[in-house]
Amino acid sequence: MRDRDRKPKFQRPEGPKRHAGPRREAGRRQPWRGREGAADDTVILYGWHTVTAALANPKRRIRKLFLTENAARRLADDKIDTRVTPEIVRPTLIDQRLGPDAVHQGMLAEAEPLASPDIDTLPQEGIVLVLDQITDPHNVGAIMRSAAAFAVKAIVTTARHSPEATGVLAKSASGALELVPLVTVQNLARALTEMNERGFLTVGLDSQGEQNLASVALREPLALVLGAEGKGLRQLTRETCGVVARLDMPGEIKSLNVSNAAVLALYIGASRLCLMS
Template identity: 45%
Template sequence: MSKKDQKARRHGSHRPKSPQKSQRKTARNSGHDSGYNSGHNSGHNSGPASDRNQIRHPASKQDIKTGRNTDLWLFGKHPVLAALNNPARPLKRLVVTKRGADQYLTDFSEINQNIRPLNPEIILPDILEKLLPADCVHQGIALLTSPLPGVDLADSCNITGNGSHMVLILDQVTDPHNVGAIIRSAAAFGAQAIITTDRHAPPESGTLAKSASGALEVLPWVRVTNLSRALDSLAEMGYWRLGLDGAAEMSIRETNFGKNIALVMGAEGRGLRKGSRAHCDALINLPIRRTVESLNVSNAAAIALYEFSG
């Protein structure tokens, strides 16, 4: 029995031999996409249900190297209120319209009492709009801040106790609307963390935070230099690495890989890269009707997260 098999057994599921070889062969030879295309997910109206502790997130590696100003504006009710409730989130300038000041008075009072002091500036709506991206839905509130500090892979994805553990890995998914929506779904369905690469992944932004609807402040976001090494580390921890691929033979309904799942999703259109597929224990698909060719990556992520959340 290999070391990986021994570790998998210790974490509650024995690693099968023949399906693994068959799936890895399929993974290395498959050139198909992951069964979903790019798109946008917007118009969220409510934040995710989560009682996990507030966490920290990274600035991009490029920003750290270049020393560029990493300040960003968060806007909208759920992103800003979630940020204000996260003590790790820097607070540089909080602005509201007169109507917004009245609307968020109770929220501000609770944060003042329980989290930290606030000093909101009341400004005219047209001045607020000049500070933010064109046509954004700001709901009368915005926060000038900076990206949160980074989190560690081992700390965020550590397997403890006998419960279920799920992490989500994004292989060069770059659209901020999609990544934000995926973060929201991951938080809603109990994922421990989301993992992306330093490069070929969007930085924190107001657009991404708006799509995440507050989940950016509660879900650990781990950025790594090498995704293949990160997948190896997850296997050593005891996770089964399952890649979502539209051409895979195994349906998500047929999977039985135990409690600890690392779900790997590829970029819009192109799908999982060859190296990422090779580091998956199995490839799975979402069974959909032939009348629809594929799903948007954020929709596919939500379905897969739901399937493994139970």
């Protein structure tokens, strides 16, 4: 049969497009690739605790919010204000944005970074954590979560050789990114020197420390300084700390993962300071 003898296929006449709720057409967009359409300074937040903590933080500006139908229903049931009109999308769209291994629970937010306080605004009480080039976002996120549990006043980290406060770090922190101020400095030794001058007791944690942390005369304001796994504290960091102490372990393994070491150091520090008050 020649082409001109073929009967034309029936085509449904075009009518007005149907919309099923606010901005639902977002779920039919082309797959996301990386941070397509997002500004360079966009912070990516995903997961229930991470996103709801951001929504509850008045200092966090939410640019866009992507939700699955189930996540939107859960937010509504819990009476959580989304603050912006969410885009309802299929779970696969968020999977494509984050990767298949990200546990996003149907929630993804694009937000602006939180402001970094200045080092001279640190409170003269309680505990501050200082991170010396810890680059693993899972570890930093876990440390932030522990910091929030122990009411740490702030975390000081370097602008370089540290993970961005977004994505995996935010998810690992499980909402703590909104609770513990993150102070970013250009030069850690200079920042520690300033903290020493302002009356902080700066205690570097190192397996070769001369004293056991449990025997150090701790006082407020206290800064606990943690080094990266493997490398530990850098030499200049060690030399700038007022005290270098170790965590004594009774077992055969004498060192801990840095996030676990942070928990133990915080427990010792908080217990000692509590006894003094």
